[in-house]
């Protein structure tokens with residue numbers, strides 16, 4: 189992606205003002221029908237003569253990845269100078285999550301360009317007047333907000349309160365793998381399941397080699413005393429989960445998955461993390477001990493959880509965009525990202541990046557989307573301007 193060194197001009201400021209003014213809350217259940225009206229507002233106004241523009245990749249049409257306009261190199265108006273708590277960040281690397289794929293594939297009836305991307309690492313270029321946590325030149329990592337233009341752009345505005353300092357020991361590519369999944373895993377384990385350093389018992393982690401599972405296993409083993417029973421269905425994903433610290437790995441495709449889990453935890457597991465809840469309620473009703481707790485992150489509609497009442501099980505939802513969406517306790521995400529950065533720098537957590545594609549353009553992003561769409565990711569795929577990772581993850 190070619191960088192833009194041109195200064196911000198009045199038109200770009202106006203465009204950004206319009207973006208903020210029209211920011212909308214998209215209901216969660218409408219996620220797959222096309223959010224991002226704010227991004228569309230910004231991206232849709234490119235092309236006026238003389239204005240500063242930046243390189244970006246836009247999603248112009250919903251539908252399949254190979255369809256025309258799915259992901260396209262483009263230029264959009266440069267973001268305005270940051271105001272309030274916003275940082276203007278030069279994006280060096282992004283990672284692709286299932287949410288990128290879901291939004292890209294969702295209907296886009298008005299055909300407006302959407303800027304996707306909810307994971308980034310980069311450098312602060314400028315700060316708003318209320319910013320206290322960062323200065324220009326600081327290296328940062330963050331997921332951002334669902335209802336603002338995303339990180340598939342060379343510059344992005346983001347609220348400082350949901351941004352963390354990039355781990356000093358990681359390059360941009362390695363750091364970009366961590367924010368969205370790290371926030372999700374942290375909130376799931378500590379805010380929802382209420383785990384602490386004193387927690388013991390067993391935690392069942394479905395889809396453990398995936399993006400969220402890969403950091404969640406590490407957080408659970410580094411910061412609590414629970415035994416992690418991970419699930420993986422293939423040799424590569426099993427080996428990755430073991431390498432990240434899972435104590436036991438069972439195959440989620442096995443027809444006797446319930447028996448395999450109960451062989452390891454005869455009295456039933458204490459906690460469950462589920463990113464794959466479809467068809468699993470009978471399993472949870474069988475393998476979770478009475479008064480056990482389950483945290484789910486997926487979008488499984490029409491989920492009937494009545495079978496969980498018999499054992500008085502608790503069901504928690506985790507949605508990592510909820511804070512930004514509702515302006516609720518934003519600073520908690522800055523705090524947890526800063527803690528993740530410190531844990532990385534102390535050698536207690538590692539990056540989950542397993543693949544880096546360069547440069548940051550539509551072709552690389554299409555390849556990354558294809559990998560995530562497969563549903564069988566091991567760790568995270570990153571798309572970066574340059575691969576600055578010192579070595580591939582072992």
Ligand SMILES: NC(=O)c1ccc[n+]([C@@H]2O[C@H](COP(=O)([O-])OP(=O)(O)OC[C@H]3O[C@@H](n4cnc5c(N)ncnc54)[C@H](OP(=O)(O)O)[C@@H]3O)[C@@H](O)[C@H]2O)c1
Pocket residue numbers: 285286287368369372394395396397398399400401419420421422425426440463464484485486487506507508509560563564565566567
């Ligand atoms: N609520 C939130 O805040 C939030 C945040 C992040 C993600 N999410 C959602 O959570 C889901 C997972 O995200 P992710 O980033 O971890 O995805 P991911 O990286 O694409 O997950 C891939 C992993 O899923 C495993 N898997 C595939 N089918 C499975 C099944 N039927 N049962 C158990 N595991 C299965 C695969 O293991 P094998 O290859 O071994 O089969 C693979 O390792 C997505 O729907 C995503 O949108 C929600």
